[in-house]
Amino acid sequence: MSETDPSGPTPQHVAIIMDGNGRWAASRDRPRAFGHRKGVEAVREAVRAAGELGVRHLTLFSFSTENWSRPAAEVEALFELLRRFVAADLDRLHAEGVRVRILGRREGLSEELLKLIETVETRTEANDAFSLNIAFNYGGRDEIVRAARRAAVALDGDLSALTEADFGQYLDTAALPDPDLVIRTSGEYRISNFLLWQAAYAEFVFMDILWPDFDKAAFQRAIAEFASRDRRYGGVRHG
Numbered sequence: 001m002s003e004t005d006p007s008g009p010t011p012q013h014v015a016i017i018m019d020g021n022g023r024w025a026a027s028r029d030r031p032r033a034f035g036h037r038k039g040v041e042a043v044r045e046a047v048r049a050a051g052e053l054g055v056r057h058l059t060l061f062s063f064s065t066e067n068w069s070r071p072a073a074e075v076e077a078l079f080e081l082l083r084r085f086v087a088a089d090l091d092r093l094h095a096e097g098v099r100v101r102i103l104g105r106r107e108g109l110s111e112e113l114l115k116l117i118e119t120v121e122t123r124t125e126a127n128d129a130f131s132l133n134i135a136f137n138y139g140g141r142d143e144i145v146r147a148a149r150r151a152a153v154a155l156d157g158d159l160s161a162l163t164e165a166d167f168g169q170y171l172d173t174a175a176l177p178d179p180d181l182v183i184r185t186s187g188e189y190r191i192s193n194f195l196l197w198q199a200a201y202a203e204f205v206f207m208d209i210l211w212p213d214f215d216k217a218a219f220q221r222a223i224a225e226f227a228s229r230d231r232r233y234g235g236v237r238h239g
């Protein structure tokens with residue numbers, strides 16, 4: 001049961017749009033890459049806190065299909081952080097029983113990065129204590145289009161009997177429950193192409209805090225806010 005609110009429900013799957021690294025760095029007169037490096041520390045803290053708070057699946061938006069429009073040096077810095085995160089944290093995550101998945105488009109990634117993704121996913125595939133999903137080169141529309149193509153190939157072009165549940169099996173998140181809670185930091189109120197299909201009935205919590213400052217206390221606040229919501233799924237208020 002959640003440490004935050006023993007009477008409230010804990011979200012099983014939390015997804016986070018980790019935003020605000022650049023502004024965090026700018027407010028300290030430092031380059032954006034400095035903010036991204038601090039952002040990785042907040043990632044470590046979020047993974048630890050999620051486990052402690054009873055969350056089972058954590059999905060983090062770390063590079064979007066639209067982030068390619070940033071200066072090449074920043075794109076390279078973001079890619080380098082993924083490599084370093086894997087180099088520094090994979091052994092520990094594996095020892096803790098964390099299953100790591102990388103969601104997103106594989107096309108456009110280097111052979112070396114594809115190999116790294118393969119290593120991470122195969123090494124941790126038998127783990128089931130916690131699932132960490134990193135959305136990297138991910139866009140919700142791109143994922144839906146890729147899923148539609150996969151479905152068409154698998155079903156020989158006949159999609160006439162395709163159900164929502166069937167379609168979900170062609171998404172990158174096939175093995176995951178839908179997120180119950182989507183958090184966005186940095187005070188922006190938008191979804192920026194994240195989990196468009198899966199977030200159909202998620203609760204959204206928008207926080208002013210910049211991602212490098214996100215810590216367990218902030219995570220607890222988001223979960224407490226989630227617990228206070230009445231999820232009606234199109235029905236009527238319960239009780």
Ligand code: IPE
Nearest residue numbers: 018019020021022023024062
């Ligand atoms: C991190 O924050 C999100 C990523 C794309 C890695 P930003 O880099 O978007 O920081 P802001 O929004 O410019 O402050």
Ligand code: IPE
Nearest residue numbers: 017018019061062063064192
């Ligand atoms: C969303 O943040 C993408 C990630 C957190 C990886 P952005 O900073 O790219 O989103 P916009 O540009 O504010 O919509």
Ligand code: MG
Nearest residue numbers: 019020021022
């Ligand atoms: Mg941003």
